[in-house]
Amino acid sequence: MRFNKLDLNLLVALDALLAERNISRAGQRLHLSQPAMSNALARLRDYFGDELLAVQGRQMVLTPRALGLIEPVREVLARIDSTITTPPVFDPASATRTFVLLLSDFTTAVFVPPLLEALYREARGIGIELRALNDKPGEQLDQGDADLLVIPAQFAAPGHPSQPLFEEEYLCVTWNGNSRIRTQLTFEDYVECGHVVANYATGQQRAAFDGWFLERFGIKRRVEVSAPSMTALAQMVIGTDRIATMHRRLALQAEKVLPIRLWPPPLEVPTLVQTLQWHRHRDADPALQWLRELALRVGRAI
Template structure:
């Protein structure tokens, strides 16, 4: 099919080329051979009268025109997918669809098991591809690589719809033989002790935001002595030390069942963490994704 002399099939190739900036990887992405992908690039260059991808050593760099095309081409393809390719009706009992969900290990531990159980009973043919948060969740959402994000409210994009999923408060965890903190956890103890903290990046922002909030609120920076790319394993990391881990309440309660730790109410008022569900704006009316969001909200409201 052609529109204004452009073969619309080339838009798929163009999107892959602009994303991958590599002919072989772009071809793999859209299931074309390298010669066929090279031919598509040649036709695109001829249509736009622009190099689009410029050889530079072993790399291909985007021209100015190519950079301008990234967002509108992706927008066009997302609209096609959401309005034409999506089935108008969805029967959860008769589907084999796969959904990709991106989340922290905390959400994977406390939220996902209940969601899996619900989907197993309501839509046994649905498959879930669960992935841990990385440095570019919103880029993956924009590129249609994930169906749903489960992220703290401070990281949601204002350009896409979202809704609160569930809330969580914090607790402090220490080793039961901590020699400094035995009868109570004071503010001075909290500030002067070493800390074990989760550390990961979301959209090039260091997370969790708790540390920056703490510094702004009290003018004191926590002394983080152990930084780890996990939330659920933090209680284990205080054992044998006088350090403190400030973790989500559900993680703390679970840890107390099996580990030699003690739990404390934080000596400061820490804002409640709101986990949020977010999806692409062009997938808002996708019946299958609508149904999945409804199930997720029911589970989130019950945990």
């Protein structure tokens, strides 16, 4: 199909090229050979009268014309997906479809199990693909690489709808053999002990907490261990006098199997609000509407 002499099939190729900025990776994304992808790029260059991707050193960079096409092309493809390819009705009992969710290991541990249980009861043909948050979750949502994004409210992608999913508080965790903290955890203990923290994919959440702590109290926590997982923090204080500040649900899970003690934070830590977010052009997708409603119901119950 052509529109204004442009083969509309080339829009998909253009979107992949603009996202990957590499002919081979764009081809892999669309399951096309490199020669086929090179041919698509040649036709696009001819249509737009622009190189689109230009060689610079050992890599390819987007021309100014290509940079200006990123958002319009994504918008067009997202609208096509939401208005033409989406079925008008959705029957969860008979549907066979896979949804992609972007989320942290914390959300995976506390939210996903009851979600999967509910899906098994109500829609056994529905599959779920879980993907870890990368350093640009908003771009993953923009590019259509995910159906739903679960992320703290302050880091939600701008321009897309969202709803609160559930709230979480924090507890402090120490080894039950901690030589300093025996009967209570004081603010002095909290400041003077070393800390084990999560090094999130985006790097923003840790920075947000430490920035808030510094702004509130004028001092920095002494971070001695940084880990890429929230669920592992409790294990990392064992055998030491360190402290981990953890999500309450994770801390309670860890307490059942580890030699640790839980303490209320000796300071008022802001409540975490986890939000459910989706692409604005998928707002009317009946299947995604159904999944959102199920997710919100599960979030209220955990």
